Amino acid sequence: MSVKEVANAVPPLQKKGLLQKFGTQRLVAIIALAALYVFFCLAGDNFATYNTFVSILDSSYYIGFLAIGVTFVIITGGIDLSCGTIMVCCALISGTLYTKLEVPMWLCLILCIVMGGLFGFCNGFMVAVMGLPAFIATLGTMMVTRGLGSIVTATASVTYPQRSADDGWFRGIFKIMGEGLPSGGVPTGFLLLIVLAVIMAFVLNKTKPGRYILALGSNKEATRLSGVSVVKWEILAYVISGLFAGLAAISYASIYSTILPGTGNGFELDAIAGTVIGGTSLSGGIGSVAGTLIGVFIMSVLKTGLPFVGLQPHYQLFFTGFVLVIAVFADVLNRRRQKN
Amino acid sequence: MKNTRKIMAFLVSGLLAATMFAGCGSSTTSGGGSSSPALADSQATDSQANERTPSGDANAAGDALKIEVVSKGFQVDFWKMVNKGCTEAAEANGATVNFVGPASEANISEQIEQFSNAINKAPAAICFAPLDQDASMDLIAQAGSSNIPLITFDANIEADTGGAVLAFVATDNVAAGAHAADKMYEKLKDKLTDPATTVRIGVMAQDTTSKSVAQRTKGFIDRMVELCGAETTSVEGHDMYNAKVDNAKVILNVGIPAETTDAAGNTTAQTLLNKSDIIGIYGSNEFSAKAIVNVNESLQKLGPDGVCAIGFDSGAVQVQAVRDGILFGSITQDPVQIGYIVVDTAIKAAHGESVSDVSVPFHFYDASNVDDPQIATCLYQ
Numbered sequence: 001m002s003v004k005e006v007a008n009a010v011p012p013l014q015k016k017g018l019l020q021k022f023g024t025q026r027l028v029a030i031i032a033l034a035a036l037y038v039f040f041c042l043a044g045d046n047f048a049t050y051n052t053f054v055s056i057l058d059s060s061y062y063i064g065f066l067a068i069g070v071t072f073v074i075i076t077g078g079i080d081l082s083c084g085t086i087m088v089c090c091a092l093i094s095g096t097l098y099t100k101l102e103v104p105m106w107l108c109l110i111l112c113i114v115m116g117g118l119f120g121f122c123n124g125f126m127v128a129v130m131g132l133p134a135f136i137a138t139l140g141t142m143m144v145t146r147g148l149g150s151i152v153t154a155t156a157s158v159t160y161p162q163r164s165a166d167d168g169w170f171r172g173i174f175k176i177m178g179e180g181l182p183s184g185g186v187p188t189g190f191l192l193l194i195v196l197a198v199i200m201a202f203v204l205n206k207t208k209p210g211r212y213i214l215a216l217g218s219n220k221e222a223t224r225l226s227g228v229s230v231v232k233w234e235i236l237a238y239v240i241s242g243l244f245a246g247l248a249a250i251s252y253a254s255i256y257s258t259i260l261p262g263t264g265n266g267f268e269l270d271a272i273a274g275t276v277i278g279g280t281s282l283s284g285g286i287g288s289v290a291g292t293l294i295g296v297f298i299m300s301v302l303k304t305g306l307p308f309v310g311l312q313p314h315y316q317l318f319f320t321g322f323v324l325v326i327a328v329f330a331d332v333l334n335r336r337r338q339k340n
Numbered sequence: 341m342k343n344t345r346k347i348m349a350f351l352v353s354g355l356l357a358a359t360m361f362a363g364c365g366s367s368t369t370s371g372g373g374s375s376s377p378a379l380a381d382s383q384a385t386d387s388q389a390n391e392r393t394p395s396g397d398a399n400a401a402g403d404a405l406k407i408e409v410v411s412k413g414f415q416v417d418f419w420k421m422v423n424k425g426c427t428e429a430a431e432a433n434g435a436t437v438n439f440v441g442p443a444s445e446a447n448i449s450e451q452i453e454q455f456s457n458a459i460n461k462a463p464a465a466i467c468f469a470p471l472d473q474d475a476s477m478d479l480i481a482q483a484g485s486s487n488i489p490l491i492t493f494d495a496n497i498e499a500d501t502g503g504a505v506l507a508f509v510a511t512d513n514v515a516a517g518a519h520a521a522d523k524m525y526e527k528l529k530d531k532l533t534d535p536a537t538t539v540r541i542g543v544m545a546q547d548t549t550s551k552s553v554a555q556r557t558k559g560f561i562d563r564m565v566e567l568c569g570a571e572t573t574s575v576e577g578h579d580m581y582n583a584k585v586d587n588a589k590v591i592l593n594v595g596i597p598a599e600t601t602d603a604a605g606n607t608t609a610q611t612l613l614n615k616s617d618i619i620g621i622y623g624s625n626e627f628s629a630k631a632i633v634n635v636n637e638s639l640q641k642l643g644p645d646g647v648c649a650i651g652f653d654s655g656a657v658q659v660q661a662v663r664d665g666i667l668f669g670s671i672t673q674d675p676v677q678i679g680y681i682v683v684d685t686a687i688k689a690a691h692g693e694s695v696s697d698v699s700v701p702f703h704f705y706d707a708s709n710v711d712d713p714q715i716a717t718c719l720y721q
Contacts, residue, residue, distance in 0.1 A: 046462050059456075156548045157549045183485040257475040260448060260549060304456075304457060314443070
């Protein structure tokens with residue numbers, strides 16, 4: 001029996017029953033997103049405008065990228081608490097390289113992503129090779145990267161060049177502003193987010209690494225016994241998370257310009273919440289990139305829309321908490337039904 | 341099932357797109373006159389202390405003008421008093437104010453999102469206290485091209501905004517910091533003139549990013565260096581302010597916490613106060629002053645015969661410390677006045693009148709005048 005056949009044979013027993021339920025949850029997420037958006041258009045004052053749409057996108061890029069990366073980790077049954085602080089650390093280090101060491105911007109951006117991948121590799125190594133629980137390993141990385149950012153910058157903040165500056169071209173990757181364009185700008189980052197989501201969805205569902213990651217999340221022991229190197233693929237999931245954290249750093253710098261050391265933890269919870277709301281199960285083996293994006297957009301629409309109906313942003317946290325609990329409960333119900 | 345999902349996804353995206361385009365067609369700027377008034381010359385004009393006069397009547401049509409105020413949040417009580425002033429000005433002019441701010445002064449991204457929301461609501465005018473200039477530039481340009489009058493307060497935008505920012509309302513933070521230095525020098529003159537051994541003055545700043553804090557800190561440092569003599573005064577402790585001088589007799593030791601939390605603030609204050617040669621300490625805002633007072637509880641170094649401490653702003657802890665003589669005194673801004681003037685200016689701008697920068701006066705208070713009516717209205721608990 002070839003390894004591929006075995007790997008495919010492992011999940012199907014569970015897959016058949018779950019596919020239906022999994023589909024339902026994602027369906028519910030899509031409907032919820034649409035319903036929320038329509039609600040705010042009707043109830044809010046001036047919500048249904050192009051500029052507001054761009055604002056929603058602006059605030060979802062970095063969470064979106066973090067969430068896509070963390071989806072892979074959660075599918076393996078692990079968790080990545082460090083993605084938020086890795087993002088800030090990479091942004092700080094690459095920003096410092098640019099401002100203090102005059103490294104060219106394109107190189108800084110590439111290094112940002114590479115550094116993210118390296119931190120991800122450390123996470124993966126600790127979990128897959130050293131056998132640490134993912135929670136602890138990534139908690140450690142979270143603290144290390146949080147402190148590292150402050151050390152490298154000596155607690156000073158790092159500011160990326162403005163749009164009008166020579167090296168401000170990188171902002172165009174996420175939003176183009178200028179004469180003749182709408183005042184809110186053109187959200188090119190949306191295109192990037194969708195393209196990457198499509199690519200990663202393809203990687204997850206149609207390529208060997210993706211299928212092995214799904215398999216090992218579903219049943220690690222069975223996958224290992226069938227000859228698949230679970231160590232390699234588990235590390236890959238964390239590296240993907242790290243790479244996307246690096247990319248999220250670039251999007252964050254594009255939209256917000258200034259990065260403060262000591263910040264960043266909290267973002268990973270937003271990313272994880274988005275992932276889970278979108279249908280990825282925390283027990284591993286099931287996940288979808290599209291679902292993750294929908295979950296992230298639900299949170300962004302809430303965050304942007306609530307002020308339009310007169311509620312302050314802290315209500316967004318309140319409501320997101322409820323949404324999260326309901327989404328996970330739906331997942332728990334699915335599994336219970338599947339067991340019986 | 342898979343096909344149903346795909347169809348649903350397409351339907352929903354179509355619905356979203358349709359709503360968006362429908363919205364595009366009907367978006368109009370709500371609120372009163374939003375033509376861009378000419379940018380007046382930037383001149384600091386002192387307003388009458390505690391005199392609050394409204395600038396105009398409510399919009400004749402009966403629709404209240406909507407003013408969005410994006411502050412630095414509610415981490416210190418200062419902003420609650422600014423809110424009070426904003427509300428008073430709005431009521432006096434028949435307008436409504438929506439006052440928002442991030443959970444902490446380190447949450448730049450949160451404030452940017454709030455600013456973005458404020459712009460998207462197309463109000464009559466926006467008042468904005470930027471946490472970070474660079475993060476705000478894109479949105480300031482957007483406000484400008486949307487013809488929404490924009491007034492900044494507390495922290496200035498120094499870069500060229502192309503006329504988008506119409507006026508700046510704040511305390512002259514540099515002068516306020518310098519005044520604190522004057523007061524401390526008055527008290528410590530004997531110890532600072534030709535000391536036998538080196539003496540140290542602690543300077544605590546909340547962070548490295550807030551411009552208002554930076555101005556008050558720099559104002560203090562520059563004036564103190566001037567008063568003590570530049571050749572014998574060394575500034576150390578943080579790259580942002582360092583100006584090391586060898587064999588200095590007076591050391592200005594800067595301390596800035598790694599993060600804007602009480603715990604980190606206390607650690608920084610403690611490090612400064614623990615120095616054996618410390619004779620004075622300055623905290624450039626409520627957060628720093630509070631930290632200094634808090635760590636003094638266990639160190640017991642401050643007082644009329646001990647270390648001379650000067651704070652900034654107020655708040656329950658600081659005011660009590662001034663009353664008890666633990667703090668030699670503090671500089672207070674007039675937050676209610678700041679809030680009142682900024683909304684008043686915004687309403688003027690919304691009506692199309694030309695507006696200019698306003699410098700709101702500050703005051704030094706100590707145990708002797710803390711209860712004077714003029715000072716008392718500036719303080720907040």
